[in-house]
Amino acid sequence: AQSVTQLGSHVSVSEGALVLLRCNYSSSVPPYLFWYVQYPNQGLQLLLKYTSAATLVKGINGFEAEFKKSETSFHLTKPSAHMSDAAEYFCALSSNTGNQFYFGTGTSLTVIP
Amino acid sequence: ETGVTQTPRHLVMGMTNKKSLKCEQHLGHNAMYWYKQSAKKPLELMFVYSLEERVENNSVPSRFSPECPNSSHLFLHLHTLQPEDSALYLCASSQDYPPHTEAFFGQGTRLTVV
Numbered sequence: 001a002q003s004v005t006q007l008g009s010h011v012s013v014s015e016g017a018l019v020l021l022r023c024n025y026s027s028s029v030p031p032y033l034f035w036y037v038q039y040p041n042q043g044l045q046l047l048l049k050y051t052s053a054a055t056l057v058k059g060i061n062g063f064e065a066e067f068k069k070s071e072t073s074f075h076l077t078k079p080s081a082h083m084s085d086a087a088e089y090f091c092a093l094s095s096n097t098g099n100q101f102y103f104g105t106g107t108s109l110t111v112i113p
Numbered sequence: 114e115t116g117v118t119q120t121p122r123h124l125v126m127g128m129t130n131k132k133s134l135k136c137e138q139h140l141g142h143n144a145m146y147w148y149k150q151s152a153k154k155p156l157e158l159m160f161v162y163s164l165e166e167r168v169e170n171n172s173v174p175s176r177f178s179p180e181c182p183n184s185s186h187l188f189l190h191l192h193t194l195q196p197e198d199s200a201l202y203l204c205a206s207s208q209d210y211p212p213h214t215e216a217f218f219g220q221g222t223r224l225t226v227v
Contacts (some may be wrong), residue, residue: 034215043117043203043218051214071217090156094212101146101207101216103156 002027004093008106014112018080019063021107026072030048033074034092038106040077042079044090050074061085086111116140119204119219127227128194134222136187136204142217144210145187148203150221156203162187163210169206194226 005106007022032051036044048059055067061084065076074091091104117138126132138145147159162181163170164195178190187204201223205216 032213041201041204041221041223043119043220044205044216045218046215049215078149096213099211100158100161101212105155110129 002031002093002095002098002102004091004102004104006091006107008107009105010108010110012112013081015083016080019076019081019085019109021076021089021091021109023065023074023076023091023104024072025074025091027093027095029095032094033065033067034094034101035059035063035074035076036090036092036101037061037089038088047076047089052113062099081109081111083111083113085109117204117206117217117219119202119222121222122220123223123225125225125227126191126194128196130194131190131192133191134202134204134224136189136219138185138187138217140206140208141216142206142208143184144207144212145181145184146205146207146216147189148150148189148205149200150203151200159189161210163220168210191224194224196226199224199226212224 003026005024034049036049038044048057050067058064093102120135144163149157159173160179165181180188201221203221204219207216
């Protein structure tokens with residue numbers, strides 16, 4: 001079975017502080033992992049993806065994530081939060097044997113000025 | 114035009130109406146998806162089409178009827194909906210099925226059933 005768990009449905013950070021959004025996955029085969037961002041009443045936009053190349057993946061808007069197989073994690077980070085980062089973030093998984101994308105339940109990020 | 118385009122962006126319909134949501138992708142992808150996103154609920158996969166054939170139907174009520182006339186277009190036909198069907202409906206596409214790379218999403222249709 002494949003699944004994604006996002007720890008913390010709501011995260012608040014101060015502007016300029018580190019952003020850390022947690023994602024753990026379960027997969028019996030090598031996974032492909034993704035982070036998406038969603039602004040209100042918009043679709044999901046890809047931030048970054050891991051597809052078995054480098055374990056540290058850099059994405060758009062200064063975000064990056066590190067694939068850690070030993071911890072089955074793919075946490076999303078950004079060194080310095082900006083007000084425009086306030087949004088909903090989704091971690092997702094697929095694989096060569098799966099038949100769909102598996103999404104986490106989302107983490108709502110609030111940035112405090 | 115590039116990406117995934119959904120129309121309309123907003124739709125209000127009565128429970129006895131019939132309406133359709135449209136999705137078009139200009140990415141040359143082979144797979145297309147319908148998702149339902151309700152407040153405070155996880156993203157729900159409704160239907161998957163690969164090369165115009167339906168490959169997944171996740172126990173969706175028959176009042177939702179998908180149609181994929183070609184690999185670039187996907188429709189969701191709606192009839193006799195219930196208020197609990199009010200949600201954001203998202204269309205997505207991926208290069209292949211099963212998906213090896215990312216999904217590209219449209220902007221969604223905000224559906225309100227009154």
